[in-house]
Amino acid sequence: MGVHAGVVFAFFYAPIAILIIFSFSGDRLVGRWGGFTLDWYREFWNNDQLTNSITVSLQVALIATVASVVLGTLSALALERFRFRGRRVFDALLYLPIIIPDVTMGIMMLVFFAEGIDVVDSLLGISLAKGITTITLSHIAFCISFVSVVVRARLSGMDSRLEEAAMDLYATRWQTFRYVTLPQILPGVAGGGLLALTLSLDDVVISQFTSGPGATTLPVYVFSLIRKGVTPMINSVSVVMFLASLVLIAAMLAVDRLRSTGSSVPSAVPGGDLSAEPAVGGHERGDT
Amino acid sequence: MTARPAVEIRGITKRFDDVVAVDAIDMQIADGEFFAMLGPSGCGKTTTLRMIAGLEFPTEGSLKIFGDEVGTLPPHKRPVNTVFQSYALFPHMNVLDNVAFGLRMNGVDRTTARRRASEMIALVRLSGMENRRPAQMSGGQQQRVALARALVNEPKVLLLDEPLGALDLKLRQDMQLELKELQRRLGISFVFVTHDQEEALTMSDRIAVMNNGRLLQVGTPEEIYERPANRFVADFIGTTNLLDGTVVDGSTVCLANGTRVAARCEHPAGTTVAVCLRPERARVVTAGDGTASRIDGVIDTVTYIGNARVYTVRLDWMQLRVREENRPGAAPREAGDPVSVTWDMNAVTVVTE
Numbered sequence: 001m002g003v004h005a006g007v008v009f010a011f012f013y014a015p016i017a018i019l020i021i022f023s024f025s026g027d028r029l030v031g032r033w034g035g036f037t038l039d040w041y042r043e044f045w046n047n048d049q050l051t052n053s054i055t056v057s058l059q060v061a062l063i064a065t066v067a068s069v070v071l072g073t074l075s076a077l078a079l080e081r082f083r084f085r086g087r088r089v090f091d092a093l094l095y096l097p098i099i100i101p102d103v104t105m106g107i108m109m110l111v112f113f114a115e116g117i118d119v120v121d122s123l124l125g126i127s128l129a130k131g132i133t134t135i136t137l138s139h140i141a142f143c144i145s146f147v148s149v150v151v152r153a154r155l156s157g158m159d160s161r162l163e164e165a166a167m168d169l170y171a172t173r174w175q176t177f178r179y180v181t182l183p184q185i186l187p188g189v190a191g192g193g194l195l196a197l198t199l200s201l202d203d204v205v206i207s208q209f210t211s212g213p214g215a216t217t218l219p220v221y222v223f224s225l226i227r228k229g230v231t232p233m234i235n236s237v238s239v240v241m242f243l244a245s246l247v248l249i250a251a252m253l254a255v256d257r258l259r260s261t262g263s264s265v266p267s268a269v270p271g272g273d274l275s276a277e278p279a280v281g282g283h284e285r286g287d288t
Numbered sequence: 289m290t291a292r293p294a295v296e297i298r299g300i301t302k303r304f305d306d307v308v309a310v311d312a313i314d315m316q317i318a319d320g321e322f323f324a325m326l327g328p329s330g331c332g333k334t335t336t337l338r339m340i341a342g343l344e345f346p347t348e349g350s351l352k353i354f355g356d357e358v359g360t361l362p363p364h365k366r367p368v369n370t371v372f373q374s375y376a377l378f379p380h381m382n383v384l385d386n387v388a389f390g391l392r393m394n395g396v397d398r399t400t401a402r403r404r405a406s407e408m409i410a411l412v413r414l415s416g417m418e419n420r421r422p423a424q425m426s427g428g429q430q431q432r433v434a435l436a437r438a439l440v441n442e443p444k445v446l447l448l449d450e451p452l453g454a455l456d457l458k459l460r461q462d463m464q465l466e467l468k469e470l471q472r473r474l475g476i477s478f479v480f481v482t483h484d485q486e487e488a489l490t491m492s493d494r495i496a497v498m499n500n501g502r503l504l505q506v507g508t509p510e511e512i513y514e515r516p517a518n519r520f521v522a523d524f525i526g527t528t529n530l531l532d533g534t535v536v537d538g539s540t541v542c543l544a545n546g547t548r549v550a551a552r553c554e555h556p557a558g559t560t561v562a563v564c565l566r567p568e569r570a571r572v573v574t575a576g577d578g579t580a581s582r583i584d585g586v587i588d589t590v591t592y593i594g595n596a597r598v599y600t601v602r603l604d605w606m607q608l609r610v611r612e613e614n615r616p617g618a619a620p621r622e623a624g625d626p627v628s629v630t631w632d633m634n635a636v637t638v639v640t641e
Contacts, residue, residue: 161372
């Protein structure tokens with residue numbers, strides 16, 4: 001058993017170890033050791049195109065995550081809690097971006113933006129930037145589906161009587177969502193958000209099609225580097241990305257641990273805390 | 289001052305797609321009354337309760353609370369609160385915040401809300417548990433939190449949906465008394481949904497018996513038990529023997545085997561009826577004895593239950609249950625004894641379908 005586990009771990013982690021080691025290699029060839037150096041990291045730091053692409057990636061990812069979390073959660077609520085005409089069709093359509101291949105999605109987006117943006121521009125009399133705007137829009141488009149699926153799973157596991165109880169206790173629809181539904185589905189929303197963030201940061205194919213001449217995301221840029229001829233700078237870029245994701249995961253685990261220990265021990269604060277401050281001035285009850 | 293009904297329901301119907309859950313019900317619930325809606329599952333009692341709460345809107349009809357039409361008002365605009373089946377306490381809040389929730393949503397400031405919530409928690413005898421989460425409490429304690437959470441808002445009518453269903457027997461009996469006592473002290477109407485007829489009889493001032501979305505009878509526990517409006521009510525409330533037959537005249541019913549028995553009835557001659565004979569109203573006598581109303585049979589089983597004996601008597605066409613109080617000098621009978629089952633004319637009621 002020990003040996004097997006060792007083989008599996010070697011299989012998993014040896015590439016990472018090699019990547020890290022060779023990012024410090026002084027040789028111009030990716031796979032040859034040429035003495036310790038930090039040159040590649042320096043080159044990476046001084047490469048404006050590269051740092052720009054990181055900025056673009058982060059901007060796109062943050063906007064796409066926030067937007068898709070809001071829209072995905074709303075669509076999950078609509079599908080789980082309301083009956084309306086066309087619900088089943090909407091339900092099926094929502095899964096489409098998960099199912100169709102990225103290449104197809106990318107081409108669709110390309111055509112849509114090539115035709116659509118001009119129409120929108122001329123209609124609204126504005127000029128949308130083709131790079132960042134189009135990448136962000138396309139990322140939002142496919143992230144919504146993933147967020148919606150994750151949030152729905154959480155919503156369907158939630159007792160809908162809690163919402164009825166809140167409404168019975170004079171909460172409006174908004175207050176019910178804010179103080180009862182949202183705290184209950186928050187793990188799902190957070191999970192969906194994280195998924196959206198990862199997918200957006202990761203995406204090469206769709207971004208490739210929708211990025212304009214001005215803006216490229218990090219994965220697209222790295223991909224283009226490979227075509228030009230690889231230098232160990234790619235290793236250093238990868239190591240930085242790898243470390244960034246480790247930090248994200250560590251932060252997530254830390255938050256999770258804090259939360260779970262917080263709820264299993266009775267709150268020591270006298271009077272507790274109504275998880276948030278309800279808006280004062282609710283609704284008057286009938287007559288008195 | 290004329291007493292306005294707390295809840296006034298006129299011709300309320302609720303349809304879910306093609307299913308009629310509640311069918312043209314009329315009902316009045318007086319202020320300060322302990323009112324039970326009783327029936328088997330799926331009879332429409334919970335739907336009716338949810339319509340009063342505003343969690344469902346009636347398809348047709350009028351629903352008034354203290355004279356105000358509330359038929360399509362959302363729940364947060366009605367002066368009623370609900371104790372939900374399995375309580376629906378907010379798992380992410382502690383007891384204090386659960387109880388204070390309604391007050392906070394109603395715009396009461398935090399300090400006042402906390403103070404009033406604490407008072408209500410004390411009233412349901414949970415002081416010291418303010419900081420617990422619902423998951424850390426027993427079923428009975430959660431039940432009290434649910435009560436406190438509803439009552440702290442001083443509703444004009446408290447709605448309870450099978451509130452004792454999840455508790456074990458002993459706890460349930462304690463809570464029955466406690467609920468009754470609480471209702472007397474607060475003086476508001478409690479509208480209570482249950483499928484447990486014993487619970488309804490014990491606690492209620494009046495009971496509405498429902499089946500298949502229809503209201504079959506409304507009355508005091510005594511009226512419902514003594515004078516059931518029809519066969520379903522007679523069968524559903526308590527245990528009873530239903531002897532099929534047809535009306536001969538105003539005081540005679542001919543049973544299915546041809547025996548004529550005395551029973552007062554207003555139905556015209558020839559009507560198919562059932563004679564409703566409660567086990568404790570019948571007597572087992574030596575074969576051939578007894579009054580004019582008498583059926584012969586053989587004792588099948590004898591069950592000794594301490595304060596009484598329950599006999600099942602086999603007739604050639606059905607079985608009867610007879611309950612005999614355990615008095616000194618009562619001669620116990622044994623299985624196989626040929627006996628007559630007899631009763632007084634005013635001990636039975638005649639019901640139709």
